[in-house]
Structure formats: structure tokens, C-alpha cells
């Protein structure tokens with residue numbers, strides 16, 4: 022198929038960006054979206070132009086690096102997948118596709134489609150851990166039984182890949198789903214309970230400091246989240262916060 | 268220089284304990300004055316960085332991604348082995364040690380493997396304490412599954428995302444230390460050289476991938492944990508950015524490179540669909556527990572399927588060739604990875620591949636649907652269930668076990684694997700070879716360490732499933748933090764290492780010159796053009812089976828590609844900005860050198876062992892006819908290569924392997 026691409030080009034964080042049109046031809050429906058981008062970039066390199074910079078690494082939906090806003094949706098049309106798992110069979114010959122970076126005040130553009138998500142890092146550093154040293158004589162792994170239900174729920178929360186689609190999708194650029202997922206994982210496990218109060222307070226304080234918006238319960242984040250992280254995690258985080266403040 | 272593996276004396280069971288009792292320690296007050304650089308923050312590097320910081324060292328950690336959480340360890344699916352014996356099925360440290368040495372086809376160093384098995388149980392304790400949500404049973408205790416090539420159930424897992432959960436555990440431990448200021452994290456930075464002062468590793472040159480700035484960083488020791496080099500094949504299951512650069516640069520500065528030809532080609536990956544393919548996707552090995560692998564018996568059916576005139580489901584049982592069951596009745600579809608991969612290649616080379624590229628075989632779940640369905644019908648007291656009902660019941664069970672994999676397959680191939688068999692083909696997945704290290708995990712350069720997949724030490728010529736995660740975390744959490752102390756104990760009075768020396772200046776200049784060369788070369792071909800060309804030679808001549816003539820040709824061809832690369836490569840953009848093409852160019856330049864050494868190593872090893880199959884070394888007759896033939900008399904050694912200016916001129920050093928605690932046997936899966 023032949024396509025028109027409208028892509029955000031921006032030289033660096035201090036330059037102004039703009040949408041630029043490109044044409045690609047002979048795209049196979051079996052290609053992944055990023056392979057289509059490879060074709061475009063190969064074309065650009067061969068004509069001496071600068072290729073489009075975009076983040077990607079694993080190309081199998083787990084590292085959370087890829088981050089494109091395609092036709093107005095984070096990770097494009099299709100549900101439960103990342104940009105790298107999107108396939109061209111979702112488009113048809115003659116389509117025009119708009120490709121932008123994940124936009125949020127806390128995700129400044131570095132170049133073209135690459136954004137800086139280190140605000141997520143700083144939130145994790147504020148409390149996304151259990152304070153235990155590596156010693157080789159930690160107590161035996163089976164000494165505290167954990168109900169299968171709690172373990173499975175913690176696991177579901179823990180599958181967040183830190184991509185930022187929730188933020189890019191939210192009209193308030195809120196990071197509640199991302200933070201809620203981490204807070205929940207630990208809140209559900211006995212090992213994490215010990216520091217639960219401090220953790221939720223510190224992580225939320227850092228989130229506010231980074232300039233993420235408030236949550237107004239629109240639920241768009243859950244719809245676009247490639248890993249199906251549930252809104253229940255936000256509710257759990259709010260309960261943890263309430264507990265912490267009484 | 269003679270190789271000294273520094274394996275402690277004494278019985279294998281006591282070596283690690285005795286060693287720890289005798290090594291030099293650095294007192295906590297002195298650790299504050301010692302800096303350690305860790306390059307790469309996957310399972311091995313991340314766990315090492317966190318632990319070293321907890322101990323009190325000042326750590327500087329480097330990753331090319333925007334966060335340590337994105338390292339490719341995150342993609343490991345299946346699980347992590349540990350000799351916990353929670354299932355009471357007779358597991359023990361010795362058994363895990365034995366399985367790993369045997370699985371590695373007797374080409375690993377006994378003492379290292381024993382230590383790995385010994386610390387494996389600690390890893391699980393540590394991870395649970397960190398909040399890693401491993402799978403549990405209804406009693407609330409940890410669950411286990413079993414994996415290929417072993418007789419016990421010792422694999423711990425977190426759904427199909429074990430690597431992700433373990434990496435996030437190590438990442439959380441790092442975050443705690445970053446917050447305390449004990450780890451300084453350099454995201455989006457790439458190490459481009461190591462700096463030696465007075466023969467010791469004292470720092471690195473790194474490029475800031477956002478600004479393009481070249482930076483000098485000094486430390487008292489340097490740890491390289493940058494993973495494997497599977498991307499030398501262009502197509503592999505590795506992440507797009509996975510590369511050999513850090514490992515190769517240290518090789519060129521004096522670290523020997525061991526067994527480069529030991530590569531694991533994983534049998535169950537999604538086949539290639541066209542020339543635009545950028546990477547391959549693995550489907551967990553666990554699928555082979557329930558899937559049967561086959562190709563059509565008759566060539567007419569192969570053609571009919573390729574041309575769309577027939578569907579695989581049209582073929583009756585006796586028109587199918589279940590070739591693994593035919594060749595290996597004892598293990599059937601569960602033969603080890605190397606054996607399964609070669610058998611698929613054998614059928615496809617003979618023309619029986621079932622897709623347009625001729626490189627695919629079927630993985631069929633129909634029998635599993637039937638078996639589980641019949642069982643379910645009994646459990647639910649359904650009398651005379653219809654065929655459809657049985658299939659439906661069976662599919663539910665398979666869905667519960669592998670639903671995410673089936674969905675992933677459908678997204679990529681656009682076929683429903685519940686209705687038609689999956690197509691699979693082997694793909695490059697893991698490299699057992701890597702930088703040579705001694706028992707302390709130190710390379711042949713003092714103060715320079717190498718851990719995780721980047722080193723060569725524990726898996727011999729073939730790695731067992733669920734052992735990569737175990738090794739990465741063992742090295743980072745429990746081994747390196749001890750062994751490095753023994754070395755650093757001599758450095759308590761050294762003081763900060765200056766970056767204003769001529770050594771740093773020279774290393775920096777070399778790095779800068781190369782970068783300027785790339786952006787000014789204005790050649791005619793893209794970096795990918797050369798990478799793909801290299802990948803094709805590697806796959807055709809250094810792939811699943813190898814022979815002397817092909818390997819000699821590969822050496823010549825790779826050298827020619829490398830020469831063309833330096834003339835014709837084109838890198839748009841400039842050096843002082845984010846420039847992904849420039850990053851790729853540097854990495855491919857190193858792959859083009861490694862590839863030649865790889866072929867040379869494979870040529871020298873005139874035996875078949877593990878993932879390395881030499882066509883000249885196969886059993887000629889008897890029940891094992893056609894199978895791989897190991898040669899313990901002449902090849903029970905590690906090949907450690909010393910760099911001498913050109914990859915083809917590398918000099919071979921042999922570390923003889925001694926097996927005192929295990930009897931060497933031919934592997935048989937018939």
C-alpha cells in the first residue's frame with residue numbers, strides 16, 4: 022500500500038517543531054508499524070536527509086520504550102498493544118497517518134518523536150522500592166505465605182511497562198495510573214506494607230512536583246494502556262493516601 | 268600471558284565458602300572513597316550496581332536506554348531456576364550444577380557453575396523480599412514449573428514475564444540507591460571505550476546520546492554488563508539496540524574474548540515474513556510441552572500448502588511427518604533447544620518448509636485440545652461429548668496456559684492458532700560465548716570485570732532454559748560484590764582517579780576521530796545495508812550448522828564487507844546531537860570485527876558441541892548416526908582469543924577444562 026505520513030519533526034528541545042509530510046510506497050500489510058518507519062528512514066538516509074528519530078528497543082511490547090501518538094491515539098488504533106506491536110494491516114492503501122510524540126508538560130520533546138520520560142524515573146526513586154539490602158541471608162522465600170489472589174493482583178499491577186501512554190492520553194496529563202500501579206503492587210504484598218504510608222506520600226508528592234495533572238476520572242488511560250492496568254489501582258492508591266493522612 | 272582461572276583449591280562444595288572467608292575486605296569507611304563504574308543495567312548490571320551501592324561504594328551506572336528498566340532482560344519470559352527443592356522432588360545444589368554442566372555439553376568451568384547453583388536459592392529469597400510477585404499456589408507458597416532437559420521442577424516464574432519482574436526488582440533496588448545518592452545514573456549514555464592507566468582499568472569514555480558530548484568518567488574499577496552479541500546476525504530475538512560494543516572495545520584493550528562461536532538458536536520463534544523484517548520474536552519454549560512439530564511427508568503437499576491450494580488441517584495423520592518424534596522417540600518434541608533447531612533446519616533445507624520463504628515448520632496443538640478436552644469431559648461428567656465439544660473444552664485449557672502467546676502470535680501473523688497450526692522457525696536468541704573471566708569474574712585486564720550474558724563462564728556450549736536470569740542475578744547480587752572487594756582492598760589509599768591524564772586524552776581522541784569520520788564520510792550506503800549483509804553471511808555460514816569451507820569463506824566475506832563499510836557508509840546528521848544512525852554505525856563497525864573472530868573460532872573448534880555443530884564431526888553409524896559428535900580428547904578447553912590488531916590475527920589461548928566432579932558423557936536423546 023501507499024501512504025502519506027504527517028510526522029512531527031523537531032531538531033532538539035529548544036527548537037520549534039512542525040509537521041512534515043512524507044510518502045512511502047509498497048508497504049506490506051505484514052509489516053509492523055516500526056518496520057514501516059524503518060522503510061521511511063532508509064529512504065531518507067539514501068537521499069542524504071536526516072531520518073526521523075523515535076524511541077524503540079525490544080520491539081515486542083515489553084520494554085516500554087516506543088511511544089508514538091498515531092492518528093490521535095497513544096500507540097495507535099488497536100487495543101492492548103504498544104506501537105511496536107501495531108501492524109500495517111490496521112491501515113489501508115491511500116491512508117494519511119499522523120504521527121506525533123507523546124505530549125505532556127512533564128515529557129518534553131528531545132528530538133522528533135523522542136520524549137524525555139525521566140520524570141517517571143524520579144517518581145520511582147521517591148519511593149518505588151522496598152528498603153531491603155542484598156545480604157544472602159534474607160529470610161526464606163516461603164516463610165510468609167501470600168494468598169494467590171493478592172499475589173496475582175500484585176502481578177497484574179506490576180506488569181506496567183512505564184511507557185507513558187496513560188499520561189499522553191489523559192486530557193490533564195495525569196500520571197495516576199502509572200503511580201497507582203506501583204503503589205498497588207507493594208501495598209498488596211506483606212513485604213511492601215511496612216513502608217506503605219511513606220511510599221504513597223513520597224511518590225505522589227514527586228508526581229505533583231513533576232507537573233503531572235490531576236485525575237478527573239475520565240478513564241481514558243485505562244482504555245489506551247497497552248498492559249490493561251486497571252483503574253482499580255488508582256482507587257487503591259487514593260485509599261492508601263487517605264489512610265496515610267489520618 | 269598464561270591464563271589463570273584462579274579457581275580456589277579444595278573440594279568443590281567448599282570452594283566458595285572458603286574463598287569468602289579468606290579474601291581481603293574493604294572496611295565501610297574506606298568504601299566511601301572508592302568509585303566503581305557499571306556499564307549496562309540489565310539483570311546483571313542493575314543488581315551489581317544496587318548491591319555495590321548498598322555496600323557503600325560510589326557507583327556510576329550507564330545505560331543507552333532512557334531507564335534501567337528497559338534493558339532487554341525485561342523480555343525474558345519463562346522463569347528462573349533455583350535449587351530450593353520446595354517441591355520435594357529431589358532437587359539439590361549438586362543436581363542443578365550437574366544439569367547445567369551436562370546441558371552445556373561439558374564446556375563450562377565446573378567451579379563457577381557449582382557456585383552459581385549454590386547461590387541460586389538466595390536469589391529467590393532476595394527477590395521475594397524486594398516484592399517480586401512470583402506465581403503462588405492456593406496455599407500461598409511459591410509455585411514451580413519444569414523446563415526442558417531436566418527431571419525436577421525448579422523454575423520460579425511470574426506469568427510469562429519473569430524477566431520483567433526480576434528486572435523491575437533490581438531496578439527498584441537501584442532507585443533506592445539513586446535516591447540516596449550512592450548511584451549516579453547516566454541514562455542515554457553509551458560507553459565507547461575503556462581507559463587503562465598503568466595497566467589497570469580506571470575509567471571509560473562515554474557519549475551522551477542526547478547532546479552528543481563525549482565524556483570522561485573515572486573509577487577504581489569498571490564492570491561491563493552489556494549483554495550478548497546475537498545481533499551480529501542482524502535478525503535475532505535481541506532488542507534493536509543490543510550490541511557488542513562495550514565488550515568488543517575492552518577486548519581490543521586487552522580482555523580476551525572466549526568461545527565467540529557458541530550461540531543459542533532457539534527453536535520456537537515466529538518465522539520471518541519478508542526482507543523488511545527488523546527483528547524476530549520468541550515464543551516461549553513451554554509451548555513444546557503441548558505442541559507437536561511436523562512438516563508434510565510429501566512434496567506435493569508442501570507445494571499445495573505454499574500455493575494456498577491446501578490447508579495444513581487438510582492433511583491426514585499419515586501425510587504428516589512428526590520428525591522429532593520419529594528421530595528422537597525418547598524425548599520427542601522435548602529435545603534440547605540445539606537439537607530441535609537443527610532438526611527443523613534439516614527438514615527445511617530438504618525443501619519441506621511450509622511458508623513462502625520455505626523456512627517454517629508447524630507447531631500443532633490439535634492433539635493437546637483433544638487430550639485436555641477428553642479429560643475435561645470426564646471431569647465434568649459429559650457423556651458422549653461431540654468432537655466440537657471436546658475441542659472447545661481443550662482449547663479453554665490451552666488458553667489458560669498460553670493465552671498471551673497465542674494472542675501475540677495472532678497479532679503478528681494474523682492467523683488464529685486455535686484453528687490452524689502455528690508456524691515456527693529457529694532464531695538466534697542468546698550467546699554463551701563472551702568476554703573471558705576468571706573465578707572472580709575479572710577479565711584479563713586488572714580491575715576490569717564482566718558479568719551476565721556478556722561473559723562466557725557458566726553455560727558452556729549450550730544454555731538451559733531459565734538459567735540466564737539465574738546467572739545474571741547471581742553475578743550481580745551475590746558474586747561480584749564479594750570478588751571485587753578483594754581487588755579494591757588495594758585501592759583504599761589511591762584517592763580519586765584524575766581524568767586529566769594522557770591516557771584519558773588519547774582514548775577520548777580516538778573515540779572522537781571515529782565519530783567525525785562517520786559523519787563526514789558521506790558514503791553511498793546506509794548502516795543497515797551493511798548490517799544485513801553481515802547478518803546473511805553469519806546466518807548462512809556460521810548458523811545452525813557449520814563446515815570448514817563455509818567458515819573460511821565467511822572470514823573472507825566479512826572482511827570484505829568491513830572494508831566496503833569503511834569506504835561507503837553514509838551517516839546523515841552531525842556528531843553533536845541525538846543521532847541514532849551514528850550510534851548504529853559504531854555498533855555495526857564492531858559487529859563487523861566480531862563476526863570474523865566468530866568464524867575463526869568456529870573453524871578452530873573441529874568438534875560439535877552444544878549450539879556449535881560442525882558437519883564434519885557427526886556420528887557416522889550406529890544408533891546415533893547423524894547426531895553431533897563431541898571430542899573431549901582434543902577440545903575440552905575454552906578458546907580465549909587475544910586481540911592483535913586485526914580480528915583475523917587473534918591469538919588463541921586455551922584454558923583446559925577439568926571435570927573432577929562430573930563424568931563426561933555423550934548426550935543422547937534417542
Ligand code: SF4
Nearest residue numbers: 181182184185187246
Ligand atoms: S499504566 Fe499502562 S499506559 Fe501507563 S505507563 Fe504503565 S503500561 Fe504504560
Ligand code: FES
Nearest residue numbers: 078080085087105
Ligand atoms: S519497543 Fe519495546 S515496547 Fe515497543
